[in-house]
Amino acid sequence: MINKKVCMLGAFSVGKTSLVSQFVHSVFSDRYLSTVGVKISKKEIMTCGKEINLLLWDMEGKDAYVDINTSYLRGAMGFFVVADGTRKETLDIALELREIAFKYLGKPLPNKLLINKADIRNKWEITPEMLEGLREKRIDFFCTSAKSGDTVDDAFKSLTEEMLQEQNSAK
Amino acid sequence: MTTELPVSEQAPVKESGILVEDSGVTEVSATERIDAHLANDNVAENAAVVSEDEAFWKSIPEAPTDKEVKLLRSLLFSREIAIIEKLRSSYTNAQYNAKKVGNILAEAILLRSKSDNGLNVALESVVDNILQSSLQKRKTEFVDVLYPLMGPTIRKSIAESFRSMMADFGKSMEMAFSWKGLRWRLEALRTGKTFSEVVLLHTLEYRVEQVFFIHSDTGLLLSYLINEEINAKGEGGDTNDAGMLSGMLTAIQDFVRDCFKGGDVESMQMGECTIYIKKSRLAYLACVVRGIPPVGLQRKLEEILEMLLIEYADELNDFCGDTAPFADAARLLETCMLSHYQREGRQVHPFWGKWVPYALALSFCIGLGVVYYGHAANIGAHREAIAVLRAEPGLMIVHVQEESGIFDRSPWKVIAFHDEFARMPADILTANGMDAALFSFNLVPFISHDRSVVLRRAEKSFSLPETVSMSLDNGLLTFKGTAPMAWILHTREAAMLLPGVKQVDMRGLRDPLAEEIARRVKIVEGVTVRFPAGGDMPITSDQPHLNNAMDALVELERLTRKMGIVVSLTIYGHADATGTAKRNYEISQARAHTVASMLYARGSGMPISIYGMGSQYPSDEKTGEYEQEKTMRQAPYGDDLASRRIEFRVHLTSQPTITTERLLSQ
Numbered sequence A: 001m002i003n004k005k006v007c008m009l010g011a012f013s014v015g016k017t018s019l020v021s022q023f024v025h026s027v028f029s030d031r032y033l034s035t036v037g038v039k040i041s042k043k044e045i046m047t048c049g050k051e052i053n054l055l056l057w058d059m060e061g062k063d064a065y066v067d068i069n070t071s072y073l074r075g076a077m078g079f080f081v082v083a084d085g086t087r088k089e090t091l092d093i094a095l096e097l098r099e100i101a102f103k104y105l106g107k108p109l110p111n112k113l114l115i116n117k118a119d120i121r122n123k124w125e126i127t128p129e130m131l132e133g134l135r136e137k138r139i140d141f142f143c144t145s146a147k148s149g150d151t152v153d154d155a156f157k158s159l160t161e162e163m164l165q166e167q168n169s170a171k
Numbered sequence B: 001m002t003t004e005l006p007v008s009e010q011a012p013v014k015e016s017g018i019l020v021e022d023s024g025v026t027e028v029s030a031t032e033r034i035d036a037h038l039a040n041d042n043v044a045e046n047a048a049v050v051s052e053d054e055a056f057w058k059s060i061p062e063a064p065t066d067k068e069v070k071l072l073r074s075l076l077f078s079r080e081i082a083i084i085e086k087l088r089s090s091y092t093n094a095q096y097n098a099k100k101v102g103n104i105l106a107e108a109i110l111l112r113s114k115s116d117n118g119l120n121v122a123l124e125s126v127v128d129n130i131l132q133s134s135l136q137k138r139k140t141e142f143v144d145v146l147y148p149l150m151g152p153t154i155r156k157s158i159a160e161s162f163r164s165m166m167a168d169f170g171k172s173m174e175m176a177f178s179w180k181g182l183r184w185r186l187e188a189l190r191t192g193k194t195f196s197e198v199v200l201l202h203t204l205e206y207r208v209e210q211v212f213f214i215h216s217d218t219g220l221l222l223s224y225l226i227n228e229e230i231n232a233k234g235e236g237g238d239t240n241d242a243g244m245l246s247g248m249l250t251a252i253q254d255f256v257r258d259c260f261k262g263g264d265v266e267s268m269q270m271g272e273c274t275i276y277i278k279k280s281r282l283a284y285l286a287c288v289v290r291g292i293p294p295v296g297l298q299r300k301l302e303e304i305l306e307m308l309l310i311e312y313a314d315e316l317n318d319f320c321g322d323t324a325p326f327a328d329a330a331r332l333l334e335t336c337m338l339s340h341y342q343r344e345g346r347q348v349h350p351f352w353g354k355w356v357p358y359a360l361a362l363s364f365c366i367g368l369g370v371v372y373y374g375h376a377a378n379i380g381a382h383r384e385a386i387a388v389l390r391a392e393p394g395l396m397i398v399h400v401q402e403e404s405g406i407f408d409r410s411p412w413k414v415i416a417f418h419d420e421f422a423r424m425p426a427d428i429l430t431a432n433g434m435d436a437a438l439f440s441f442n443l444v445p446f447i448s449h450d451r452s453v454v455l456r457r458a459e460k461s462f463s464l465p466e467t468v469s470m471s472l473d474n475g476l477l478t479f480k481g482t483a484p485m486a487w488i489l490h491t492r493e494a495a496m497l498l499p500g501v502k503q504v505d506m507r508g509l510r511d512p513l514a515e516e517i518a519r520r521v522k523i524v525e526g527v528t529v530r531f532p533a534g535g536d537m538p539i540t541s542d543q544p545h546l547n548n549a550m551d552a553l554v555e556l557e558r559l560t561r562k563m564g565i566v567v568s569l570t571i572y573g574h575a576d577a578t579g580t581a582k583r584n585y586e587i588s589q590a591r592a593h594t595v596a597s598m599l600y601a602r603g604s605g606m607p608i609s610i611y612g613m614g615s616q617y618p619s620d621e622k623t624g625e626y627e628q629e630k631t632m633r634q635a636p637y638g639d640d641l642a643s644r645r646i647e648f649r650v651h652l653t654s655q656p657t658i659t660t661e662r663l664l665s666q
C-alpha cells in the first residue's frame, strides 16, 4: 500500500473542507464550519493500477490574522492551494501560500491550484484573463465546485498521478 | 573457477593425488595446478575441515629443480606465482584472516539471524556459560552494579502494587455502592453476556488495544496492530481510521511542540484510554492502553521502537509513502499487545450463582468498606503525625514501619535520631493535639546542629543569666548583656567546645562589677601623694587624695572578694635627688611604709609590698604647677616636690576556685 500526505492550503472559507468532504464522502453542506488547526481525512483511490491512500490534511484557512502553521506541512508529498473564484484576493493568497510551502519544504513538490465555487461562475471576480495569466506562468489549475463535485475527482487524481511520477523519478 | 568447483568437490583428494604424480611440468599442468589449488581452497573453506587443508599443503609438489624449467616457469608464470604467493600468505596469515572476518562478522550475523535462529542456538550455551562463570567470579561487582537498580525497581513495583490495590478497592466500592453495579447487571441482561463477563470487561486492569508505528515526518502509518478481541467486536472503531488517527496524533504533537517550544507529548488521555508515545527522529510508536499499564510497558515500547529503527533504518530514511517494506513490523508490534485482568472469569450458576455471590459480595464489601475507610483514616492520621515529627528540629526520622494491615491497629514503629536538647516525640505529638499512642519510638541519641537545638543546648549548658541574650547565626554564637566576669571567662571557653558552635563573639558582654573594679583601680593608681623634703608624712594638701585612694582600695577589696579575685598592692616610695643615695633610699622606703600602715589602719587586709626606689625615678611633672604652690609663692616643700611621692600598683589575681582545687587534689 502506498500512502501520500497531501495538504490543503488556502485563504479562509474558500472551500478546502468542502472539497475534501466532497472528494472523500461525496457530500456537500452549505453550512460554514471554520476549521481550527487541522483535520485529517483519508481516501483510498486506484490510479495507474495502484491502490493509494491519500491522507488529506485540511488546514486552517489563512486570513489577515491567522498565518498557516507550517509545521503541519512537514513531510507532505503534495499539496493543493485553494482559491475562491468569487473573491479575487484569495487567488493572491493561494499563490503566496504556494511559495511559502515550496520554501518550507525546500523543493517544488507536486501541487495543484484549485479555483473553487465554479457552480456560481456568474459571481466570479476571477476573470478569464487572470486564468490566462496563470496558464502563461505554467501553474496547473482546476476550476472546481465542491457543491456539484465538478472536476473535484479529476483534480485529486491528477495530483496523485504527479506524486507517483515524482516517486518513481526519485528512485 | 566456480564451474570447476563441483568437480573438485567430487574428488578433491584424488585430483591432488594426480598432481603429485604428474610432476612433469608443462604449461597445462601448471595452470591446472593453480585452478586446483584455488578450487581446493574453496573446498577447504566450505567444509571448514582443517586436516584436509593440511593434507592439501603436503600434496603440493616441490618446485622444479631443473634450471631451465625453473627459468621457463618464472618466464611464463611470474605473475601467477606472485598472485599465488600473495593468496597463500593472506590465507595463512591469522591476523589478516581475523581482520577479514571481522569486517564481515556483523553483516554475517545479521544475515544469518534474519534467515533463521541457528545463530541463537549456537551461541546460547556459550553465552550462558560466559555469563555463569563471570557471575560466579565477580559476584560483588555484579551486586554493585545491580544494587542501585534494584532499590528503585523494588520501590516502584511496591508503589505500583499498592496503587493497583487501591484501585481494586475503589472498584469494589464502586461496584457495591454505585449505579455501576446495577448498570452492569442490566448490560448483562441486554447483551446476553454473563454478568461475570461484563464485570470482567469493566474490571480490566489494562489492555493494550492498538499499536501504531508511524513515520515521524509525514505522520503516515507504517504498521498497525489492533487487539483481536476488540477488532472482532468492532469496538475499536474502523481499522481504516488508523491512518487518519496516526495523522492526527502527528498533528497534535506538531501543535503541542509549536505551542510549548520543545515540549514533547509522551502520553495523552482519551477517556478510559491512554495513548503512550515513544518518539525518535524517524518514526514513533503510539500505543493505546485501556486502564493502568504496568511500569514495564513503556520500556517495552522503547525497546520495540529501537528494534524497529535498526531493522528499518534505510526504509525509514528513504520513505516515500510505500508501506510494503514494513509489512513485517507487525511481528514486533505483537510483543507489546499485553493485557491483564484483575480477576478471573467465573462460571455462573443460573439462580444461586447470580444472586447469592452478589449478595455475599455486597455485604462483604459493605463490611470491608467500613473497615477500609477506617483504615484509610488511620493511615492518614499516622502520615500527618509523621509529617509533624519530620518537621521537628533535633529529631531525625530514619525509618517508619507502617503497619498497613487493615485489621492491624498496632502502633507504627519509628526509629529516629534524637538530640537530648530536642523535644521528645511524644510531647511534640501531644502539643499538636495528636495521639502519641499511634507510634512506638526507638530513639537513638545524636547531636543535632540545628540552630534552635544548638541554642537550647547552649542555654542549658551555660546556665545563662537572665541579663544575657544569645543568638546563633551560621555557627557564630553571639552574647549580649551583662554578666559576672567569672561567668564570662568560663563561658568563653565552654562555648567554643559546644557542638554546633564554630565561633564565639562576647564583645557585647559587660560585667558591671568588673567596671566598678576598673574604675577604682584607676582612682588608686592615678592618685598623687607627695611629701615634704625629708619628711615621710604626705603634705596636708594631698591628704584628701590619699584618703580617696585608700577608700577605693578598701572598697576594691570588698568587691573582689565576692568575685573570687585577690587584690594585692605594691607601693613604690620615691625621693628627690638632693641628699645621699642611702638617705634617699631610706626616706623613700619610709614614705611607702607610712602609707601602708595608714592603709592597714583603715582596716584593709590585702597583701602589700613596699619598695623604696630612692631618687632613681624622678617625676616627669614640673614643680610649681600646683595652685597651692602658686598661692603660697614660697616653696615650703623644696623645689622638687613632685618627685617626693609614692605610687600605687594594684594587682588582681583570680583565686583558684574550689572545684579546681578539688580537682588538683585528686
Ligand SMILES: Nc1nc2c(ncn2[C@@H]2O[C@H](COP(=O)(O)OP(=O)(O)OP(=O)(O)O)[C@@H](O)[C@H]2O)c(=O)[nH]1
Binding pocket: A010, A011, A012, A013, A014, A015, A016, A017, A018, A019, A029, A030, A031, A032, A033, A034, A035, A036, A059, A060, A061, A062, A116, A117, A118, A119, A120, A144, A145, A146, A147, A148
Ligand atoms: N457555492 C459553493 N459554495 C461552496 C463551495 N465550496 C464551499 N462552499 C461554501 O463556502 C463556505 C466555506 O467552506 P469551507 O469548506 O468550510 O471553507 P474552508 O476553506 O474550509 O474554510 P476555513 O476552514 O475556515 O479555512 C461554506 O459555506 C461552503 O458551503 C462551492 O464549490 N460552491
Ligand SMILES: [Mg+2]
Binding pocket: A016, A017, A018, A033, A034, A035, A058, A059, A060, A061
Ligand atoms: Mg475548513
